[in-house]
Amino acid sequence: MDLRRSIILHPGKDKALRNRHHWIFSGAVRSLPEAEEGSIVPVLSAAGDLLGHAYFNRKCSILGRMVNFDGRPPLESLAENIGRALELRRAFFDGRTNAFRLVNAEGDGIPGLIVDRYADVLVLQISTLGMERLKPFVVETIVRLASPRTVHERSNVSSRREEGLPASEGALFGPAVESVEVLEDGLRFEVDVVRSQKTGLYLDQREMRRLVRALAPGRRVLNAFSYTGGFTVHALAGGAASAVSVDSSPAAVALARKNVGLNGLAADDSAFIAADVFEYVRGNDLPFDLVILDPPAFAKKKGEVVAACRAYKDLNRIVLGKAPPGALVLTFSCSAFVDEGLFRQVVFQAAGEARRRVRILHKHRQAFDHPLNIFHPESEYLKGFLLHVD
Ligand code: SAH
Numbered sequence: 001m002d003l004r005r006s007i008i009l010h011p012g013k014d015k016a017l018r019n020r021h022h023w024i025f026s027g028a029v030r031s032l033p034e035a036e037e038g039s040i041v042p043v044l045s046a047a048g049d050l051l052g053h054a055y056f057n058r059k060c061s062i063l064g065r066m067v068n069f070d071g072r073p074p075l076e077s078l079a080e081n082i083g084r085a086l087e088l089r090r091a092f093f094d095g096r097t098n099a100f101r102l103v104n105a106e107g108d109g110i111p112g113l114i115v116d117r118y119a120d121v122l123v124l125q126i127s128t129l130g131m132e133r134l135k136p137f138v139v140e141t142i143v144r145l146a147s148p149r150t151v152h153e154r155s156n157v158s159s160r161r162e163e164g165l166p167a168s169e170g171a172l173f174g175p176a177v178e179s180v181e182v183l184e185d186g187l188r189f190e191v192d193v194v195r196s197q198k199t200g201l202y203l204d205q206r207e208m209r210r211l212v213r214a215l216a217p218g219r220r221v222l223n224a225f226s227y228t229g230g231f232t233v234h235a236l237a238g239g240a241a242s243a244v245s246v247d248s249s250p251a252a253v254a255l256a257r258k259n260v261g262l263n264g265l266a267a268d269d270s271a272f273i274a275a276d277v278f279e280y281v282r283g284n285d286l287p288f289d290l291v292i293l294d295p296p297a298f299a300k301k302k303g304e305v306v307a308a309c310r311a312y313k314d315l316n317r318i319v320l321g322k323a324p325p326g327a328l329v330l331t332f333s334c335s336a337f338v339d340e341g342l343f344r345q346v347v348f349q350a351a352g353e354a355r356r357r358v359r360i361l362h363k364h365r366q367a368f369d370h371p372l373n374i375f376h377p378e379s380e381y382l383k384g385f386l387l388h389v390d
Contacts, residue, residue, distance in 0.1 A: 004034045006042040007056060007064055014045040017052065017066060020375040022111045024054055024064035032058060038129040040067055040074045053077075055112075055130025060162055065111035065130060078134065079141050081109045086145055089117075092368055099182035099191065101203050101369040102146065106376045115142060116199040118191050120149040121180045123199040124172065127155070129163045139172050150174035154199050158300075169194075181262075185210060187233050188262045190255060197252075202227060204366040204382050205294065208330065211362070211386070212292065213238035215328060219289035222246070224277045224319075229256025231292045236265040243267060244288070250274040278315065286322040291329045293319060297381075299335040308335055309346050316350035320358060323389045332364070332384035340383040347385060362386035 009017075013028035024043065033041045037058065043051045043066065053074040054064035068077035085108040093100050102122070103115040112131030116123045122142060126132050132155075139151055151173040160167065170176070179192045184206060191200040212221070212231050216238030223231040226245035233256075235243045245256045253274045260267050273280065277295070293315060299308035316331055323329060333343045340363075351358040364384040365372075372379055 003031075003044070006033055006044045007031075007054060008044045009046055009051075011046040014049070014051055017043065017069070020066075020069055020373075022066045022106050022109075022373075022376055023062045023378075024056070024066070026058075026061055026063040029063055032056070032063075038133045040130070055128070055133070057129045057163055059164055060128075065106075065128065067111070067130075075134075075137060078110065078137070082138070082141050083145055084108070085110065088371070089369055095183070096186045097184050097206070099184055099189070099201055099203060100206070101367075102142070104370050105379065107371045107373050107379050109373060113138060114199070116201075116203060117146070117148075118180045118193060118200055119182050121177055121193060122146060122148040122151045123193055124151055124153050125155050125157065125199055126153070126168070127157050127159045127163070129165055132163075132165055132168075135172070143173055148174065150177050152177065152193050154193070184230070185213070185234070187237055189228065189230070189233070189259050190262065191228075192251075192255065195251070197227065197249075202230065202294075204334075204370050205230065205332075206367040206369075208292075208332075208364050208367075208384065209234040211364075212290070212330065215290055216240040219328075220287060222286060222288040222291045224281070224292060225294045225296065226256055226292075227252045227294075229259045231294070232256055232267070233259050233263055233265065235290070236260060236267060237263060240290075242271065244271045244273065246273045246275055246277050246280050248274065248276050278318075281315065281318045281322070286319060287324060289324065289327050291319055291323065291327065293329065293331045294334075294384075295332070297335040298333070299337045302337050305335075305337050305342075308333075308338055309342065312338070312343065312346045313350045313353075316347050317354045320351055320356045320387075320389055321354035323356070325390060327389045328361075329387040329389060330384060331387060332382065334382045336378070336381035339380075343383050344385070347387070351387075357390035359388045359390075360385050361388050 008031045052069035056064040067074045112128035114125040156167040213234040216235040221235040221240045221243040226247045232245045257272045366382040
């Protein structure tokens, strides 16, 4: 083993990697390799044991990310992990749903890479320098294994800045596409792959949209933070008496209205509202039997947790306070820094301040196609509760 080409850890700092955790923090490293930033190098314990291979970037606090945990050629492991990720989805998705996450970064053992399938278009998002350098290999591998028409890149996440990478967007393979129509549980959605939030849809809420469809019959639904109307379409398809969608993005609201029409469902123009949800819930009575609260991550950093909790509490307090007896509230937080216990406490305080009796009927985490690597709990971010208000 060429020691100058390896990452060597301090004594006692190899435990996490031996437990297959993917991250190497700068404080754990005794010596760095004489190798180009972003390249894949062997990782050794202080005693000289080979722990696997990682790509590295000395600019980042997460200095390295493990690509494998053995002595195999790293590209062979990467291709195998992509294959395993695809196989898992094949076992769970039939023709009624053709929009799902194919590769979920550390959750599938592939740090720095997200690949979402939208019908025959794959949207790829790279967040690290190491993965950026592997892009040609990744594209070639997913094209070979998944046979898409197009691979479109949406690598625009803020973490790229710390890695010293500019945003990178556009077609990587096949003809350029602007939008694509997909199916989720047999319902049709237009996805703007070029200008959308995330890679196009919030795929992580699929099971919750299914739950809303099941709960919908006869209920008056408020979909707050509605984006392109995922919950709205599922509620109306399930037989909701009405469904109001509120989002601050006029483009998202317009697409929500279009998606309702695509499915031959009826909703008044007045049911699509481009507005701030906080202002909307403060300024209106809320005569709804089912309310969905799916806000963006209020805490994007650790330092924002206190302010985020205040915002989650305000939102939930107002909605719980105005909910008619018997209403259901499906409330979420997708801030990784607000864990389930903390979010539950915030909702508990909101219920207390609203002076309402609230029962939790159900819990949610991110959907099936967003697996959590059991050795890497940091990838958990979405949590939600279905509440019943007496
Ligand atoms: N529930 C959606 C995803 C919601 S993502 C789905 O299943 O597809 C969060 C949404 O909140 C985004 O569309 C964003 O435009 C919107 N948003 C962010 N801040 C907002 C605010 N203060 N008021 C209204 N909408 C807001």
